[in-house]
Amino acid sequence: MPLITYREAIKQALAEEIEHDENVCIMGEEVAQYNGAYKVTEGLWEKYGDKRVIDTPISEAAFSGLAIGASCLGIRPVVEMMFMSFSYVAIDQLFNNASFCRYMSGGLMNVPIVVRGPANGGTNVGATHSHTPENMVANHPGLKVVCPSNAYDVKGLMKTAIRDNDPVFVMENTLLYGEKWEVPEEEYLIELGVANILREGSDLTIVAHGRCAMIALKAAETLQAQHGINVELVDLRSIRPLDEETILNSVKKTGRALLVEENKPFCGVDAQISHLIQLKAFDYLDAPVHRVSAIDAPQIYAKPLEDWQIPNEERIIEGALKCLA
Amino acid sequence: MPAAKKKSTTKGSPAENFLQAPINANLSSEEKRDLYRTILGIRRFEERSLQAYNQGKIGGFLHLYIGQEAVAAGVVSLMEENDHIITAYRDHGHALAVGMSMNECMAEMYGKHTGCSKGKGGSMHFFAPEKNYWGGHGIVAGQTPLGAGLAFALKYKGLKGCCVCFLGDGAVNQGSFMETLNLVSLWGIPVVFVIENNGYSMGTSLARSSAEENLAHRADGFDIEWDVCEGHDVFEVREYANRAMTRAREEMKPFLLEIRTYRYRGHSVADANHEKYRTKEEIEEYKKNKDPINVLKAQLLADGSLTEEDAGKINLEVKSEAEAAAKFAEQSPVAPRSEIQTDVYWEVDNDTSNSLKGTYFFND
Known part of the structure; x- marks a missing residue:
């Protein structure tokens, strides 16, 4: 079984889902031409082009909300937060709109987006870039959240999250990006809710x-x-x-x-x-x-x-x- | 306090007779009467809801649209198959204009199971996705990136259409809106932002809240086309909105349209001060000269597409429809308690084979 990094596992998941569903697109700051602030999306823009891998300005509220609106019409955006800490400037979009639109519409809507990015400390960057808001996400009924600990899990959970019809946060970790685990070449998914x-x-x-x-x-x-x-x-x-x-x-x-x-x-x-x-x-x-x-x-x-x-x-x-x- | 700045005029000819504009000239008498019915229906519906609110039958907030009806009615009348709309919390007019029933809307405000959102959303959160109406959003400007997203999806899918995203004059000072203006211009997204400028963000007048009172001018900072029109004449609204929507559809470009309108009531019914931050004369002046119902009625009587008899009949019909809606809402049941935990997750609601793993809800 190939030994690959956590970063590579995410990239494989994203690439496979882009190919699996024409409505999957990646958006975020520096995800395309720059190849990702942490190189998670490296090569994806070159391979899949402007439509599927989209650089955004530094406007978390706008592009998070845009992703939510687009998901209403069947697009399945995967939104990268360069740091999950930056989701805090998009709280109204993510914690009001993504989480509650389904409920407030009496079930007429659903918001199939993924919000992914590193949510960890230990990187010597101070308080503003070290949040671990999985508890905050979990405190909002309507949202789902996963915290994969290794490359195998992050790939399987990411793919499931993208196919899920509800908003899912995938909490990654910059200290894991370079670590390697065995990941099979054949496709697999990991169900949410299974420890x-x-x-x-x-x-x-x-x-x-x-x-x-x-x-x-x-x-x-x-x-x-x-x-x-x-x-x-x-x-x-x-x-x-x-x-x-x-x-x-x-x-x-x-x-x-x-x-x-x-x-x-x-x-x-x-x-x-x-x-x-x-x-x-x-x-x-x-x-x-x-x-x-x-x-x-x-x-x-x-x-x-x-x-x-x-x-x-x-x-x-x-x-x-x-x-x- | 800086002196009030001069307001910019529209880019079109101010002397136009909007009923003769191409988009309006071809309307049949029936279509014109339908516009009248929509506008009058919104007014009567809201008057009835106000009565219910004052009787304590509607909870929460009640943000009335009275005075602004021609804006929603005019814009919605232009919607094509792939056009979508989204608005803020003053959302009853848009809901009725897209064809939501008075029953489901009134029942929602009563918090009943028969409401459009089963009593889970309330007055500020009406939705009808099958009618391309995406709410009804409670946080000022929170809907603006969503509107951009709906239009983004049209472009992504290669569909010819646009999204009209309504916002109030108070929303223009929110960061999310300004971020969104930049994004839609940068990406060429077919969204039309309609600022329903009623002059007051809650109790704060435009002069006290916005450094640049010509709100449409903000578009210049983002290289977006803009225009300004009055909102009391539904034909004027249609003319300007049509230009903006057509441009969005044809050229895949955003547009910012400021429509100057007025609300007769407070920010919400709970806004007891609304005759303190503005004068009674100001309100009466608008009602007298620019009431959208009176203006439209006079136009239609003059061009022969409506008679006094028609007008009276339509009035009775929509009034009784509103009355029936209140009765329907009154008699409808509240949803069972089990409904508190439905419509939270799509996957849970649709887990027909009971195959989902893990716990989704955490009460003991």
Whole structure:
């Protein structure tokens, strides 16, 4: 099986969907002639031309809203946010119009758009470029959001998102773009709402999403090797819809849960999951549910401090040991 | 406070008799009476809705279009197969003009299951996609990029048509609108922005909200063609809108049309100050000289396409239609509670084989 980067996997997904459906088009800042700020769309404009791969001015509100309007008539725009942080200047379009048009029209409309781009910190760029708004998206019924942790997942989820008839946010991660995973050559899709058990174990369940799942995987190996703790790792993949069943089955098996995410803790995704576990697996718990989130402050610029602010292996191990204490 | 600036005149001849303009000259008497019926219908519908609002039967806001009816009626009468429209929250007139029924519109305001949005949208959020009407949007200028998107889709698909996106004079100062003007000009998108300039963004007059009071001039900054006309004469609206829409369709270019109009009522019915930020005389003056119903009626009586008897009959018909709509709304049921969680996700609503995975809704 070919080993390809997360970036290449996204590009393959976009190219395949452009070829699969004539109504799929890519738009965003620098996606075409510049080849993508992070080279995710490299070569697509050259291959598919102006109609399918469209450079926009720096006007997130205008092109997000334009994508929504176009989707009303059957176009399936994939909108790139150079950083998901920039979606904040398009909040009315994305969080009012994309999310609620279907509802407010009593089901007469639907908005089949994809909003994709990196949503992560850890890149030494300060607070304005480091948002992880999957919790904010998930707080808006009508929107869907996925956080793929690896190349295989991002390709399968991206293709599903583009074919989905509702607005889907795909949260990528600049720190994953250059990482490689095995990705099959034949076409595949990954359903929304299905978590992935990255590692089976019996002592502790770690629930994570996005890049945190990959960090947790390393932490799990260390916990096994150094502490004899056998971790089961649930990678959520999809936040809304959420695979509650896989989370609960794992927690019922291990009796302990550590929730790891890059989000800030207050109303983070894991706040919801923690509630879920206490409500539906209360009698199975042998310890309180613990969380490792970003340290609760605006994203700091200084690199050594930011590396500590967002979850890392050391902090995850510390959290796991609390669950087992 | 800067002195009020001189308003620009239209680019067309101000002395034109718009009834004789080519787009109007060929209208049959029946078509002219239909315009009268549409305009009068909007007025009677809204008067009836106001009564219901004052009785506490309609909740939320009620942004009345009274005084502006000729704008929506005139523009919509020009729509062709591939033309679409979208507007803001003062949306009843556009809805009725595209042919939505008084029943479904009134029931929506009553929050009933029989409403056009099943009672999920309310007064500001009427939609009829099958009639190429895409709302009904509650946030000022929020609909403007959507209007651009509808027109973008026409171009993408190679269809000859345009989207008319209505906005108020208050919307011109929103960033999303200015961003959109740039985008549509840059990309050659067949959208016609119609600014329904009624002089007030809520309680703030144009002079107090816009540095350049000639709103259409903003198009110059984006290399977009513009024009200005009056909104009380439906034939004038049709003449100017036709030029803009034809150009958009034929040349794949955007257009900014400022239509000067007036609303008799407040920003919404809850706007108790609307006789404080403007004078009663100003309102009465417009009603007396420029009421779109009176103006149209006089024109049609003069050219013989309408008699006093016709006018009286149409009035009774639309009035009773509005009355019946109120009764229909009154008697209709509220949607069952289970409807709160439908129409959220297309995929959930259409999951007939129950194959979707994961949890979509998160209440205990």
